Amino acid sequence: MVPHMDSPDPVVTIDEKALDMLRNVREREPDAAELGLVVAIAGVEGTGFAYEMALMRLDDAAPDDHVDLNGELPIIVPAEDIENLRGAVVALSRNLLEPGITIENPNSPSPRITTDGPLAELSGSVAERVVLVVNQAINPAIAAHGGYVEVVAVEEATAYVRLGGGCQGCGLAPVTLSQGIESTIVQNVPEITKVVDVTDHAGGTNPYYEQSKK
DSSP states (O other): OOSOOOOSSOSEEEOHHHHHHHHHHHHTSTTGGGEEEEEEEEEEETTEEEEEEEEEEGGGSOTTSEEEOSSSSOEEEOGGGHHHHTTEEEEEOSOTTSOSEEEEOSOOSSOOOOOSSSOTTOOSOHHHHHHHHIIIIIHHHHGGGTEEEEEEEEETTEEEEEEEETTTTOTTHHHHIIIIIHHHHHHHOTTOOEEEEOOOTTOOSSOHHHHHOO
């Protein structure tokens, strides 16, 4: 008995060529009709997720797992990975040097920092508005990752920020900075065109910006 079946909306899909390969692998198993493909996040590699895939009995899926029975090959996504895999596609690798199965995932381990247009009622100097954006939009988004951002200085069109908590020393800090922090600040404070990370990610007591500051 399958413990849980989700809505018709899939979390993960499989493209046709990859489906043929995976279906052939499953059919070699004596209990093929009772197996589904587990797609899970194994960790972080570089600036993206690392994945693991395996065949598993559908009966062994946990009650909160997403079990999609709508396609030719059932897909099981562990409950804790559902949001980070939503919209992912299992496909054949496009890298001729590394053939096989790959996962194309629109999600990133870096915290999502999104706003629906500019924040309302921002007032004050450029520096004050940068601080408001950080406090209202950025820090709430990265708090779930155990991180926070502190505005160190604003000079002309550049904002200097320090990343703390889980963001300090994180290999994804450059991604978070460019894809979330900088874009959010620039969108809401047009006088700012550049955001510089002054964090000492090696774990020292002084950020390199302050060390070189005149």
